[in-house]
Amino acid sequence: MEASGKFICRQRQVVLFFVLLGLSQAGMEPRRYSVVEETEGSSFVTNLAKDLGLGQRELSKRGARVISKGNKLHLKLDQETGDLLLNEKLDREELCGHTDPCVLRFQVLLENPLQFFQAELQVIDINDHSPVFVDRDMLLKISESSPPGTTFPLKNAQDVDVGRNNIETYIISPNSYFRVLTRKSSDGSRYPELVLDKALDREQEPELRLTLTAQDGGSPPRSGIAQINIEVVDINDNAPEFEQSLYRVKIPEDSPIGFLIVTVSATDADIGVNGEISYSLFQASEEICKTFEINSMTGEIRLKNQLDFERIQFYEVNIEARDSGSFSGKCTVLTQVLDVNDNAPEITMSAFTRHIPENSPEAMVAVLSVSDLDSEENGKINCTIQDDLPFLLKSSLENFYTLVTERPLDRESQAEYNITITVTDLGTPRLKTQHSITVTVSDVNDNAPAFSQTTYTLRVRENNSPALHIGSVSATDRDSGANAQVTYSLLPPADPQLPLASLVSINADNGQLFALRSLDYEALQAFEFGVRAADRGSPALSSQARVRVLVLDDNDNAPFVLYPPQNGSAPCTELVPRAAEAGYLVTKVVAVDGDSGQNAWLSYQLLKATEPGLFGVWAHNGEVRTARLLSERDAVKHRLVVLVRDNGEPPRSASVTLHVLLVDGFSQPYLPLPEVAAAEARADPLIVYLVVALASVSSLFLFSVLVFVTVRLCRRSRAASAGRCSGPEGHFPGHLVDVSGTGTLSQSYQYEVCLRGGSGTSEFKFLKPNVPNFQGHSPGPEIEENANFRNDFGFSIQ
DSSP: OHHHHHHHHHHHHHHHHHHHHHHHHTTOOOEEEEEETTOOTTOEEEEHHHHTTOOTTHHHHTTOEEEEGGGOOOEEEETTTTEEEESSOOOHHHHHTTOSSEEEEEEEEETTTTEEEEEEEEEEOOOOOOOEESOSEEEEEEETTOOTTOEEEOOOEEOOOOGGGSEEEEEEOOOSSEEEEEEEOTTSOEEEEEEEOSOOOTTTOSEEEEEEEEEEOOSSOOEEEEEEEEEEEOOOOOOOEESOSEEEEEEETTOOTTOEEEEOOEEOSOOGGGGOOEEEEESOOHHHHHHEEEOTTTOEEEEOSOOOTTTOSEEEEEEEEEOSSSOEEEEEEEEEEEOOSOOOOEEEEEEEOOEEETTOSSOEEEEEEEEOSSOGGGGOEEEEOOTTSSEEEEEOSTTEEEEEESSOOOTTTOSEEEEEEEEEESSSSOOEEEEEEEEEEEOOSOOOOEESOSEEEEEEESSOOTTEEEEEOOEEOSSOGGGGOEEEEEOOOSSTTSOHHHHEEEOTTTOEEEEOSOOOTTTOSEEEEEEEEEESSSSOOEEEEEEEEEEEOOSOOOOEEEESOSSOSSOOEEEEETTOOTTOEEEEOEEEOSSOGGGGOOEEEEEEESSTTTEEEOTTTOEEEESSOOOTTSOSEEEEEEEEEOSSSSOOEEEEEEEEEEEOSSSGGGSOOHHHHHHHHHHOHHHHHHHHHHHHOGGGHHHHHHHHHHHHHHHHHTTTSOBOTTSSSOOOOEEEEEEOSOTTOSSOEEEEEEOOSSSTTSOOOOOOOOOSOOTTOOOOHHHHHHHHOBOTTSBBOO
């Protein structure tokens, strides 16, 4: 964060200084320095720190650099000492040719804060080249009739040095007839002109051989020589004359090779052989000979090589018209090269920052310069970038631009920008150059992780194995790098009683949730907790989500039978009168299941019966009813096995055994069931012996017949009177069995069990469902029927 702050501060300084210095430097004259050509590399030029009024180490701190057009670095800057040194040995002729003075322009760039200084380096010429004649052997044919004072232009020498080091004078070897004059042409070059001082006599001296010396003004001077062979010819008193002594032509630089520039014309008053004229280039430099050609017969001057306005703008071409004799005429063709828009603009990047932090205010991206080798409108330049980018291109010094951000950038909206800098000139047709740069927006931790859901609902089945993966939470961060690395953690539960640490754990890297121990639906149906997702930025950002875990019920509890009770020492017996009709309610099996949902849906089924088809069990409520009318042939005692099954997968079940006793007489209730008799026999052996003894006494048979008749009579006499278990006549102490509406029971039931007789050997139970509240409705017909039924023994079944 500290580095980012320094960077932002530095950018603000750059922008501020850039505006101020752009105004202050606009009218400042460039600093001028000079160096002699051929000076060795690393030679001292000046101390920039002193020239700019800066401290010795301030240049290094401010990131000083030397830049020049086209990034051709002829100079280098020692940032420690502030010395400006030559980067290499300079050759003035290679750099500037004939241009004098030879000036190299460069700029000094201070980056922090941004500041420009214009400067010039003049390369001073030394006399390191000798004059050279293109034609070292010249032939002159001079008529003997030429009067003294006649001049004969000679081919000049070439010297690539400039100024005093160029050709200063021409010297002719001593002779009796000629002297040489040094003339100066319009372009500043000097050429020799031979002057006849004494009339020639072919008969006395038909030819002369002279030596012409070209000498420059250097110190020490250098020279070059050429031989002049003079032939004295017979008289030819008319020289060719041109129609114009000076021709002025203009030609576009993109003219094709072979283009006709001009046609020169000369006439000769002589006739015959002396009047035949031929044309040629006169005193032509190597450059002119490579660029132009002339038809010796017609005088047509055509383009021999491609022109380049940016290199040479004017040509002075001398034309000679010579007759067959020794006479010749001269004219000059001044050729002006017209500029065409044949050079595309150039872009030079001086500074470039590839990575820009997001959310930063105006930041400098690049410093660049543009140039065009063309002139006037063809050299004027417009510099632009795309309109749909958050960047601005600001102009500073001449042809210098800075690329800055227009507003703070957001990496999450766009992480990278491809900027195309387009430079277009104003020529016809317009030429343009494009330079593309890529700017990357570096990330700042400004986005908190975001969960895919604000609330997660997970479902896990009970009795799970420990460390079971129950689900995952997921959060994403729009940042990048460490700012986008998300870690997950559990929040403290809102309920301090919830042992969250022993229930669930979370993988900090991927958000996977695990159940730490086996869950029990019957103990905990659901619980809720919070999850935090935090990134690794500085400072770290986080967000929260809620997770609700629902424990799904598993069928891990078998049905439990509440009635008839299963833990009694003696089985429960249900009494059914033989006069009961079909559908008579015998009893109701009551069961519950600790599970929930369909795992607690109970169904009832008659598994076994002494007489199949006599009794039936309602599948949904467990009511045991008679399936048909009872008959005398039906057995007295019946054993029913009822299966109670839940609806789970796999289903669980429980069974209960019911004992049903069919009664149709008074004595019937005193008959014990075989199981009860066996139990009592085991409990009291004396009773067993007594039964055996009584059975063996045949004398009691008659007594038994009489007792039977008496009982029948008594039953008929008591049929009209109602007896209650709790009345004075009854010997049936009663107790109630309460079964609340749990499990699959829709309401509470109360069963009254009545006993008659004084001994434990005659125990009978009568059922009466006691419904506390029918919500305004009368009980069902079967309940009323059973409540009002009076059997043949005179007992009421309640």
